[in-house]
Amino acid sequence: MAITAFTGVATSTDASPRRKKSWVALVLLLPGLLYLVLFFIVPLVSLVITSLQVPSPTAFGQYDTAFNWQTYGVVISTYGTQILRSFLYALLATIFALLFSYPLAYFIGVKVRRYPILQGLMLVLVIAPFFISFLLRTLAWKAILSDDGVVVGGLKALSLMGSQDHLTGTPVAVVFGLTYNFIPFMCLPLYTTLERLDVRYLEASNDLYAGTFETFRKVILPLSLPGIVSGTLLTFIPATGDYVNASSEFLGGASSTMVGNVIQSNFLVQLNYPVAAALSIILMAIILVIVSLYVKRSGTDDLV
Amino acid sequence: MAGADLELVGITKRFPGFTAIENLDLVIPAGSFFALLGPSGCGKTTTLRLVAGLEDPTAGRILIGGKDVTQTKPFQRPVNTVFQSYALFPHMTVLENVAFGLRRRRVSDPIAKAHDALRLVELDHLAARRPQQLSGGQQQRVALARAVVNEPALLLLDEPLGALDLKLRRQMQLELKTIQTEVGLTFVHVTHDQEEAMTMADTVAVMNRGRIEQLGAPEELYELPKTAFVANFLGQSNLFTGEVIESAGDTIAVDVAGSRIVVPKSRAARHSGTVTVGVRPEKLSLLTTRPASTAAQNVIGAGRVIDVSFSGVSTQYIVEIPALGSMIVFAQNMVFGPVVDRGAEVWLSWTVDHGFGLEDLPDATAEQSPDDLQPLHATHTGSAAAGSTKISA
Ligand SMILES: Nc1ncnc2c1ncn2[C@@H]1O[C@H](COP(=O)(O)OP(=O)(O)O)[C@@H](O)[C@H]1O
Ligand SMILES: [Mg+2]
Numbered sequence: 094m095a096i097t098a099f100t101g102v103a104t105s106t107d108a109s110p111r112r113k114k115s116w117v118a119l120v121l122l123l124p125g126l127l128y129l130v131l132f133f134i135v136p137l138v139s140l141v142i143t144s145l146q147v148p149s150p151t152a153f154g155q156y157d158t159a160f161n162w163q164t165y166g167v168v169i170s171t172y173g174t175q176i177l178r179s180f181l182y183a184l185l186a187t188i189f190a191l192l193f194s195y196p197l198a199y200f201i202g203v204k205v206r207r208y209p210i211l212q213g214l215m216l217v218l219v220i221a222p223f224f225i226s227f228l229l230r231t232l233a234w235k236a237i238l239s240d241d242g243v244v245v246g247g248l249k250a251l252s253l254m255g256s257q258d259h260l261t262g263t264p265v266a267v268v269f270g271l272t273y274n275f276i277p278f279m280c281l282p283l284y285t286t287l288e289r290l291d292v293r294y295l296e297a298s299n300d301l302y303a304g305t306f307e308t309f310r311k312v313i314l315p316l317s318l319p320g321i322v323s324g325t326l327l328t329f330i331p332a333t334g335d336y337v338n339a340s341s342e343f344l345g346g347a348s349s350t351m352v353g354n355v356i357q358s359n360f361l362v363q364l365n366y367p368v369a370a371a372l373s374i375i376l377m378a379i380i381l382v383i384v385s386l387y388v389k390r391s392g393t394d395d396l397v
Numbered sequence: 398m399a400g401a402d403l404e405l406v407g408i409t410k411r412f413p414g415f416t417a418i419e420n421l422d423l424v425i426p427a428g429s430f431f432a433l434l435g436p437s438g439c440g441k442t443t444t445l446r447l448v449a450g451l452e453d454p455t456a457g458r459i460l461i462g463g464k465d466v467t468q469t470k471p472f473q474r475p476v477n478t479v480f481q482s483y484a485l486f487p488h489m490t491v492l493e494n495v496a497f498g499l500r501r502r503r504v505s506d507p508i509a510k511a512h513d514a515l516r517l518v519e520l521d522h523l524a525a526r527r528p529q530q531l532s533g534g535q536q537q538r539v540a541l542a543r544a545v546v547n548e549p550a551l552l553l554l555d556e557p558l559g560a561l562d563l564k565l566r567r568q569m570q571l572e573l574k575t576i577q578t579e580v581g582l583t584f585v586h587v588t589h590d591q592e593e594a595m596t597m598a599d600t601v602a603v604m605n606r607g608r609i610e611q612l613g614a615p616e617e618l619y620e621l622p623k624t625a626f627v628a629n630f631l632g633q634s635n636l637f638t639g640e641v642i643e644s645a646g647d648t649i650a651v652d653v654a655g656s657r658i659v660v661p662k663s664r665a666a667r668h669s670g671t672v673t674v675g676v677r678p679e680k681l682s683l684l685t686t687r688p689a690s691t692a693a694q695n696v697i698g699a700g701r702v703i704d705v706s707f708s709g710v711s712t713q714y715i716v717e718i719p720a721l722g723s724m725i726v727f728a729q730n731m732v733f734g735p736v737v738d739r740g741a742e743v744w745l746s747w748t749v750d751h752g753f754g755l756e757d758l759p760d761a762t763a764e765q766s767p768d769d770l771q772p773l774h775a776t777h778t779g780s781a782a783a784g785s786t787k788i789s790a
Pocket of ligand 2: 438441442443481555556
């Protein structure tokens, strides 16, 4: 806050010699701005136009420009369940990934700080999955969780699963796949903040009568908030739109279809471009609202 | 709450491959202002961390108010620390920092009490700021308020004034002393500044290489140092080493390269063999003619003044005496400027009663471990470079 206040003063009182520099800055910014216009604004506008089109009376898969905003209503009433389900699955996956990654990142970033070699090794293990395509890894999980795989076999032997039950094709498998695939995205930002956590604050907290849990809640958690915010965003946003894990070719099934699968099938199978575009825009809008509310709240420390 | 006694019994602390504290025994009475003085790296911070519970002793016991707390966690001990680095929580306001300990112990009305503590250190007007927005001196006072507000039985201060400039440091020394008298807590103040230790504390313990060399009231330590380390770390000393040649009545006489130096037996730790005796530089008189020797005075000389430095209140002379080495003399500026010039031939004399005899001999290797001892010696105490005048007979 203080920093924004200072920069505010600085820019408003800028003397004229600085003008030249801002010109240079503009030139340097140009490629980035061009990139944004080309790859974000243009597709967005074309997406909005597509979503408002009406089917051409003459040919299947052809659409004419119109202002058919009713598509949005149709989409929401038809695919409302899948949209809600996507956010629910993404939320669950984010929570599970956070619960799994936080202790791991804390261990790597704080506990093994004194052994840099071990620390490096553990980090490599966290990143290691990236060396294999995530499609392959998800397929591998499909095999592991399949009906004749060890997991189902074991659970059935323990009578924890009935003989007719499956794991693949269920919401459990989809949420599991999402969690698994996004753990590195959660873990790395957490590690980066925890690695910089000054343990002297923890000692001060201990000295001031805070036990382990209270020290975590009042000192460690707030100080690692930036990592939590970026980790959860990096998990939640892509997980919402993910169409691999929930696809029936991977871990999903008819009862666990997510909005990404609906968009994919409308675009590529049914060639219903307006519906697919409207779904994308709705998804984007909801994510934007959720994320800005979340970032705003976390900025004011209300999150903990 | 009043302060409580602190008792360390046979405390040893070993880090892998390094012994930081060696069999330390220490009793600090309730309500006292105790200073732990020693060069950097001698184990002061480690001692405080052991008392606070942030470090576990390898051996020994720690008792606070008679209760053994060796096995308890830091948050279970009635102890608060003002850390060398302050360690103020950056994500909280100054007020919340101060209220932190009160909230953890569910003390009623923590905000009002935190404001009171901030008023004590005259920072209540900055209560809403973040620690990063304060100067070093202000942060230090917040750290003090954050500890004092809990009224701990024992307040540990780890070089809390180290980051302050001289003027602010003097002011804070007075304030700390006032606060201690007001709240009546037991203060354990760690410092490497001998002047700070002597002006503030009731009792000073001089620490060196993980051991306490000597403990006592500041004037006692200064007037009667027991070891060469104390003689040179706490102020400056002129030291002489020689054989005891006479031990009659109340005094011993030591032969130092042909000069006879007499010390009262009551002020000498050892009465036979090779001993080191000494005298403080301000106890020496500078004479331009050889004085008549009397039983009550020691006289050495003649020597030559090789350096004169004027420092306002006093003048420091360095006198080179053949076979004895260079001696330091402080003389008050009773007249205008120095009384003798460089190159003058002089004799030095002092009253026998002002001399002292040490337990040990000055040992070149014992005095400094090159990496951490040297710089602080030179900058903060000013004693090592000029003051350690070691003479071997
Ligand atoms: N965690 C540690 N591991 C190893 N050595 C340590 C550790 N902490 C302190 N030491 C060593 O113990 C000695 C005493 O340190 P310290 O108590 O911090 O000294 P100071 O008197 O300057 O406060 C130093 O030589 C330091 O290097
Ligand atoms: Mg220290």
